Amino acid sequence: MKTLRLCIASAWCLCGAASAAETVTYVNYIRQFQMPEGITWDASDIVADNGSKLSSLEINPGGARFELWTMKSSSDTGLTKYPLESCYVGTYIPVAMVKIRSQDNSSAIVRTRADRPFYVDVTLSGLLNGATDPEPSKSVKFLRHVQSYGVGGTGVGIDRSQATLLSQSSITTNGTQTLTYALTSIPGANRSKIRGEERFSVFSLEDYQAPESQIAAQFIQVWPVADGTISGIANNQSIKFTLPAVTLALNDLYPFSTTYAQVYKGNPVLGTSGEIVPGSALVINDSIPVSRVLSLTNYDSVFTSDGRWTMEILTVTPFGTDRLAYISFDLDRTINLNTTVTTIE
């Protein structure tokens, strides 16, 4: 009897905020599909949410496919299914692992930004090379899919069968290979506003008992580059007395970021550290990008003297600090009284 080690990773679903009255529960499902006869066994309750266990349903020569799902049950929207992972195992099918790395290690789901690189490690073991070995034991297919979430999309409820196959290769040797991608290839008219995902997967070759089946896969989410504007003060404006109310429009802030406005004396110089404008700091720790509009009033205290000043919006992410917008203006809050004193003799 051949048994299989089930490895279950805990998964957190990426869903929008629930309404106050909405009751939401999540249940994980593990299904084992025996090939070729088609028995389906629900092994959900034999494995802890974060743990591993041997499958007690023996694998036939045709192999078996394991699928991991999370099911959302909402009092408002009903049942929603989230396919998380699928893995085919068989007598002589190689074992594969795909790992994607980025510069952001803060999330359970691997993610990066439209202007940042990422790395794919694909590891194969158990590949054979004998003349009489069956073809599916000697080679696997390695695929790259890309899929856009669309403008403003978050990927929730996306139909992954609509992903575009960008390239496919064969791997015939055991070991780890690392592929480096400087930028994402997810389609989009504006390259700084890409939202979507790239999926890398390893498939077995077709066998007489089983079709080409996924052995391992992982995906990376790609989020847009943030942008922002400062309104309420025009560039090069001369300001006398009280500073006007300023509005910061912040778009597509990275899911793990801190954004704030700072001021410093003089003309704009990238890399200058200034005083943070009170009420402008925004800390984001989310699963999707966030857009906000901030209104700033009564922030005169950070301006210590008259003269030329610069205000900048900065966003700090796992990729470093980006300047989103800046303006410079002249501040003159000093009242000069010109008087003349005359006497009559």
Add this chain to the structure above:
Amino acid sequence: MKSLAVLSLFSVFTAVTARAEMRDAATHEELSLQYRKTSQEDPMSKLAAAKGPDPSTANPMKSLIGDSEVLCFNGMVTLVPKRAVLQIPQNLADRLKYQPGAKLLSWAQFYALNRGWITTVEVSRVQAAGTSAMSEVTQKQISKSANLIVATYQAGPISVLPLKVPVETTAKIPQS
């Protein structure tokens, strides 16, 4: 506690800021130029090329809901594989329909709360595959039960395929 979390998050960012260089946010024009250069150097081109249709669309994951029977009662719902329900008494037929707003439970949780109307029958792998019949005693128990019967393997619901009947042939075996 929350303020502590925010503080720690901010300190992480401060550390990042200290290390990283500040830059202007990348624009579409800059990224388009960089993309044109990098797209000509596909790292996968170093591997041997493969051909054929997309296997992920030819053999996709099954639909969990489409491949399941719904058991729903008293504001609770669970999913079991199709063909795992062996017997449905007429008076319980409406419990195989999803009631909006029902709370999803795992099979073990649902069964623990609904033992009054659900009975399980443990089957072997060959019985689930339809290559071996269930014992007569079990078959009688199923047909006479007033409860809904779910097939299980090691306590997990399992589909039971129709019994494969040996094909009868009328061809005569030539005598040697």
